[in-house]
Amino acid sequence: MKYQSQKVAKAYFYCAMALFAVQVLGGLIAGWIYVSPNFLSELLPFNIIRMIHTNALIVWLLLGFFGAAYFLVPEEAERELFSVKLAYIQLFLLMVGTLGAVAGYLVGIHEGREFLEQPLWVKFGILIAAVIFLINISLTVLGGRKTAITNVLLMGLWLLSLLWIFAFINPENLSLDKMYWWFVVHLWVEATWELVMAAILGYLMLKLTGVDREVVEKWLYVIVATALFSGILGTGHHFYWIGLPGYWQWIGSIFSTFEVVPFFLMMSFAFVMVWKGRKNHPNKAALLWSLGSSTVAFFGAGVWGFLHTLHGVNFYSHGTQITAAHGHLAFFGAYVALNLAIFTYAMPMLRNKDPYNQVLNMASFWLMTGGMAFMTFVLTFAGTIQTHMQRVIGDYYMDVQDSLSIFYLMRFGAGAAVVLGALLFIYSTIVVRKREIITPGDANPAAGE
Ligand code: HEM
Ligand code: HEM
Ligand SMILES: [Fe+2]
Known part of the structure; x- marks a missing residue:
C-alpha cells in the first residue's frame, strides 16, 4: 500500500x-x-x-x-x-x-x-x-x-448516484410509482453496479494475476458496452404487468436476454486472466473470492435471471419464490462475493499484516457459497411448485404456502450455513492475527504489485 x-x-x-x-x-x-x-x-x-x-x-x-x-x-x-x-x-x-x-x-x-x-x-x-x-x-x-479502471468505476458511481434522485419521485399513480422505483432498483443492479463490479474485478485481476493493463482495459470496455446496451432497455422486464404499454413485453424480453452477456464476459475475463497471468500472488483467498464472485454472478444473475425473464414465463412466475431464488444468488454472487474479495485482498494491507487466515477465509467461502447454492435450489423447487399450484391450477395462496413448508425448513438450514460462513469470514479477517510484518511499508510481501 x-x-x-x-x-x-x-x-x-x-x-x-x-x-x-x-x-x-x-x-x-x-x-x-x-x-x-x-x-x-x-x-x-x-x-x-x-x-x-x-x-x-x-x-x-x-x-x-x-x-x-x-x-x-x-x-x-x-x-x-x-x-x-x-x-x-x-x-x-x-x-x-x-x-x-x-x-x-x-x-x-x-x-x-x-x-x-x-x-x-x-x-x-x-x-x-x-x-x-x-x-x-x-x-x-x-x-x-x-486509467480505464478509474474511468469505469467513476462512471458507475456517478450514474448510480444520479439514479438516487428517482428515489424521491413517488407519484400517486401506482404504475408511475413502480416505473420510477425500477429506475433505481433495476438500473442499479443491472447497469450501474455492474460497471462498479467490472472496475473492481479488473483491479483485482491486475493485482492478483499480473496480466498487462492493456489486456484488462480491452475486456473492461467490452463488458461496459454490453452491460449498458442490454441493461438499460432490459428494465422492460419489470414493466410487463404494472400497467405500462404492451410493447415492453418484447423490448424487455429481448434486451434482458442480452443481459446474460456481460455476466458471461466477466466470468470468462476472470478465468482467462488467471490462465494468462504469470504471477503467483500469495493471497489465494482473494483470488478464490474473485473467481467465485464472477462465476456465481453468472449463474445467479445470468442463468437464474434468464430463467424467468421472457414475458411468457414471467406471466406465471412473477413474484413467486423463483424471484427470491434469483434475487439471493444474483446479489450474493455479483455484489456480496465481490465485496468480500476486495476486503480479503485489502484488509491484510490495511492492517499491515501478511495475508493471514487463508484457510479459514477459504472455508468461509465454501460455507457461504454452498449455503447460498442450496438455498437457491430449494427456493427454485418451492417456486416451481408454487407457480404450478397457484398460477396454473389456481389454488389459494395460503393453501399453497402450507404445502411448501418442507422447503422453508430447508431454506432455514441453508441460511444457517450462510450465517456461519459470514461470521467465520469476519473472524478470519479481523480477529485472528497470525504474524506481524517486521519491515514496514512497501517491504510488505502482501502489498506486492
Ligand atoms: C447482479 C445482477 C442482478 C441482481 C442483483 C438481481 C436481483 C433481483 C431481485 C432482488 C429481484 C426481485 C425484485 C423485487 O421484485 O423485489 C429481481 C427480479 C428480476 N430479475 Fe434480477 N437481478 C440481477 C440480474 C438479472 C438479470 C441479468 C436478469 C435477466 C436475464 C434478471 C431478471 C429478473 C426478472 C425477470 C425479475 C422479475 C421477477 C418477477 O417478475 O417477479 N435479473 N432481480
Ligand atoms: C448474503 C446473503 C444474502 C443476500 C444477498 C440476501 C438477499 C435478499 C434479497 C435481495 C431479498 C429480497 C428478495 C426479493 O424481493 O425477491 C431477501 C429476502 C429474504 N431473505 Fe435474504 N439474503 C441473504 C441471506 C439470507 C439468509 C442467510 C437468509 C436465511 C434464511 C435469508 C432469508 C430471506 C428471507 C426469508 C427473505 C424474505 C423473502 C420473502 O419476502 O418472501 N436471506 N434476501
Ligand atoms: Fe431487472
Whole structure:
C-alpha cells in the first residue's frame, strides 16, 4: 500500500462487515418466521425484519464500494485522496442515516416501497453523502493518472448516484410509482453496479494475476458496452404487468436476454486472466473470492435471471419464490462475493499484516457459497411448485404456502450455513492475527504489485 489516505477504506470495511452480520442474522430470523409464523410477531414483525435484511444489504454493499474506491483510486491515480476528512464525514453521515432508518423501522416509521423504505430525511442524508463522495473521488481522479479502471468505476458511481434522485419521485399513480422505483432498483443492479463490479474485478485481476493493463482495459470496455446496451432497455422486464404499454413485453424480453452477456464476459475475463497471468500472488483467498464472485454472478444473475425473464414465463412466475431464488444468488454472487474479495485482498494491507487466515477465509467461502447454492435450489423447487399450484391450477395462496413448508425448513438450514460462513469470514479477517510484518511499508510481501 503506497498512499496513507488509502487507510480510510479500513473504516468503511469495518462498518460494512458489521452491517453484513446484521443483514444475514436478519435474514435468518425472517427465514425462521417462514417456518414458525408467530415467532417474534409482536416484537419484530416479518415486514420490519425483512426491511432490515434488505436495507442492511444495500447499505453495506454501497459502503464496500465506497471503501473500495477510496482504496484503489489513490493507487490508480498515483496520488493521495483529495480529502481524508471528507471521506470520514461521509461515512459518519451514512452510519447516522442507517441507524436512524433502523430505529425508525423498529417503531414503524418508513415510506414503503421495498428497498427504498428510508424516511425522507435519511434519503436526503444519503444524497448529501453521495455528493461528498463524488466530489472527493472525482477531484482525486482529475488531479492524477487516469486509467480505464478509474474511468469505469467513476462512471458507475456517478450514474448510480444520479439514479438516487428517482428515489424521491413517488407519484400517486401506482404504475408511475413502480416505473420510477425500477429506475433505481433495476438500473442499479443491472447497469450501474455492474460497471462498479467490472472496475473492481479488473483491479483485482491486475493485482492478483499480473496480466498487462492493456489486456484488462480491452475486456473492461467490452463488458461496459454490453452491460449498458442490454441493461438499460432490459428494465422492460419489470414493466410487463404494472400497467405500462404492451410493447415492453418484447423490448424487455429481448434486451434482458442480452443481459446474460456481460455476466458471461466477466466470468470468462476472470478465468482467462488467471490462465494468462504469470504471477503467483500469495493471497489465494482473494483470488478464490474473485473467481467465485464472477462465476456465481453468472449463474445467479445470468442463468437464474434468464430463467424467468421472457414475458411468457414471467406471466406465471412473477413474484413467486423463483424471484427470491434469483434475487439471493444474483446479489450474493455479483455484489456480496465481490465485496468480500476486495476486503480479503485489502484488509491484510490495511492492517499491515501478511495475508493471514487463508484457510479459514477459504472455508468461509465454501460455507457461504454452498449455503447460498442450496438455498437457491430449494427456493427454485418451492417456486416451481408454487407457480404450478397457484398460477396454473389456481389454488389459494395460503393453501399453497402450507404445502411448501418442507422447503422453508430447508431454506432455514441453508441460511444457517450462510450465517456461519459470514461470521467465520469476519473472524478470519479481523480477529485472528497470525504474524506481524517486521519491515514496514512497501517491504510488505502482501502489498506486492
Ligand atoms: C448474503 C446473503 C444474502 C443476500 C444477498 C440476501 C438477499 C435478499 C434479497 C435481495 C431479498 C429480497 C428478495 C426479493 O424481493 O425477491 C431477501 C429476502 C429474504 N431473505 Fe435474504 N439474503 C441473504 C441471506 C439470507 C439468509 C442467510 C437468509 C436465511 C434464511 C435469508 C432469508 C430471506 C428471507 C426469508 C427473505 C424474505 C423473502 C420473502 O419476502 O418472501 N436471506 N434476501
Ligand atoms: C447482479 C445482477 C442482478 C441482481 C442483483 C438481481 C436481483 C433481483 C431481485 C432482488 C429481484 C426481485 C425484485 C423485487 O421484485 O423485489 C429481481 C427480479 C428480476 N430479475 Fe434480477 N437481478 C440481477 C440480474 C438479472 C438479470 C441479468 C436478469 C435477466 C436475464 C434478471 C431478471 C429478473 C426478472 C425477470 C425479475 C422479475 C421477477 C418477477 O417478475 O417477479 N435479473 N432481480
Ligand atoms: Fe431487472
